[in-house]
Amino acid sequence: MRIGMVCPYSFDVPGGVQFHVRDLAEHFRAQGHDVLVLAPSEEDESHPAWFTSCGRPVAVPYNGSVARLTFGPVTSARVGRWVDEGDFDLLHIHEPVTPSASVLALWAARLPVVATFHTSTLRSRAMHAANPLLRPSMEKINARIAVSEAARQTVLTHLKADAYVIPNGVDVAAFGSARRDPRFVGRPGRRTVAFLGRIDEPRKGLAILLAALAELDTSGSEVPHLFVAGPGDVAEAADSVPAALTDRVEFLGLVSEPDKAALLASVDAYIAPHTGGESFGIVLIEAMAAGAPVIASDLEAFCSVLGDTGAGVTFPVSEPAGLAERLRQVLGDDDLRARMSRAGRERAGDFDWESVAARIMAVYETVVEGVEAAPLAAESTGIVARVRRRAHKLGLGGGDA
Structure with missing residues (x-):
């Protein structure tokens, strides 16, 4: 499978989301999948060949921390070109509501999309206020993953949608x-x-x-x-x-x-x-x-x-x-x-990557199969139900971690 992964945070800075994207990409590449990653970063030669920078990051206060994000027309054009030219079977967008590469990739997407929500912000006024603006692009997402029950509750509260719970992985x-x-x-x-x-x-x-x-x-x-x-x-x-x-x-x-x-x-x-x-x-x-x-x-x-x-x-x-x-x-x-x-x-x-990645791949395969058999805007609740049935058949456990 050819997979495009998008991370909203600078790949130059250590962080849970960055490590998750990096390790998941490396795990799938080791299995023979063709995985490319897009994220903000300083444009140097220290990153692997499968990584593409979409622009230099800017420090922005976000979710009680300081996130290094990138945005603007130049970044938007880079993201759109990467998505259009990637010839991906599926796009996996991490933190799709973060105002950076992830939102831009979701706007540009014309292919099956899986989104992973890492953040727990039940009282986020920003997410609540932005919900009407986010809703049209959220409808492009075919399956949602939350890394924990707390993150799932954030999705339910602010986006009025469900998510399949798959934890972060560790080597x-x-x-x-x-x-x-x-x-x-x-x-x-x-x-x-x-x-x-x-x-x-x-x-x-x-x-x-x-x-x-x-x-x-x-x-x-x-x-x-x-x-x-x-x-x-x-x-x-x-x-x-x-x-x-x-x-x-x-x-x-x-x-x-x-x-x-x-x-x-x-x-x-x-x-x-x-x-x-x-x-x-x-x-x-x-x-x-x-x-x-x-x-x-x-x-x-x-x-x-x-x-x-x-x-x-x-x-x-x-x-x-x-x-x-x-x-x-x-x-x-x-x-x-x-x-x-x-x-x-x-x-x-x-939480070993062997188990976690297998559950994520089950989501990918279910989404791709579902899109091939139905319109792109298939109900996400149906996707979640099918993913759970597939995981059960594979012996990967239920939806909750």
């Missing part, structure tokens, strides 16, 4: 086989924990984690050594560390994928103190696959990823005292961490 084997790095390994009297995320983005919760560490006994060994990995202004973030913790917090900056896997495989726990705006929790799955016990805020998306498996523990959102108590509980109990690690590795298998 479980890559994280599961990562070797421990002596730099990050904890020991009695010096436990280690990790935080991954944009350090200058408040909703990632680094400030909550630092406040929780400050509530521990800083005079003894109760405070773990914290490794902070992710993009952002390290100097500014370091200034926010309480004086009593300066020798317990180490900023690594942006790390490579192998180093990230080694970090997660080595620490005594992974901490996800996010305060909101999360529709999934892919880094939780990466941590579980690497064997790291997870301590996470009780966001709906995180609770869904962890499930009732014993792979992680949660604390109330934005409550440092609750996080501090969980740190004492997990870091002080070797047997508990061992049980959490085993449960996490097992849970991570549910």
Whole structure:
């Protein structure tokens, strides 16, 4: 199958949507499918041959973060030309309501379209206000995928349409086989924990984690050594560390994928103190696959990823005292961490790309078959029902993750 994938966010910047598109494209290409990807990026030669830039990105505040998007007449012309000349069997558009390449690709589409919704924004005034403008183009979408139940509820609330729930995928084997790095390994009297995320983005919760560490006994060994990995202004973030913790917090900056896997495989726990705006929790799955016990805020998306498996523990959102108590509980109990690690590795298998990509391909095949047998504007609810029947026949589980 010849597939065109569109990502609205800059491919130069690490992010969950970008990684999802990249990994899905590589997985399908390895299976023999012809996959091309379009997204904003700086026009250099560092991207693979199957990637095309549709314009240089611009930083725009979006969904509680800063997204790097591209738009305008030049971008629109590039997107339209890429879609028209691609000779695709199907177009897979990610975040189709994001004002960037995705919206432009949807406007240009004259072929079967699958759309994946990654965002959870139930109270988005912008999406509500834009709904009348978006509705005509939304009708071009033949099947909708949501990466979580929270993202599905966003689609239902704002677009009055249903979506088939398929989670993000993870290369479980890559994280599961990562070797421990002596730099990050904890020991009695010096436990280690990790935080991954944009350090200058408040909703990632680094400030909550630092406040929780400050509530521990800083005079003894109760405070773990914290490794902070992710993009952002390290100097500014370091200034926010309480004086009593300066020798317990180490900023690594942006790390490579192998180093990230080694970090997660080595620490005594992974901490996800996010305060909101999360529709999934892919880094939780990466941590579980690497064997790291997870301590996470009780966001709906995180609770869904962890499930009732014993792979992680949660604390109330934005409550440092609750996080501090969980740190004492997990870091002080070797047997508990061992049980959490085993449960996490097992849970991570549910999100392996082999299973996730097979479910997405089932959507593709159902859409293409449906379009060949019926008009392009076939009811999406019928598509969802057919996808669920196909997934059941393939033994890929139901529609919900």
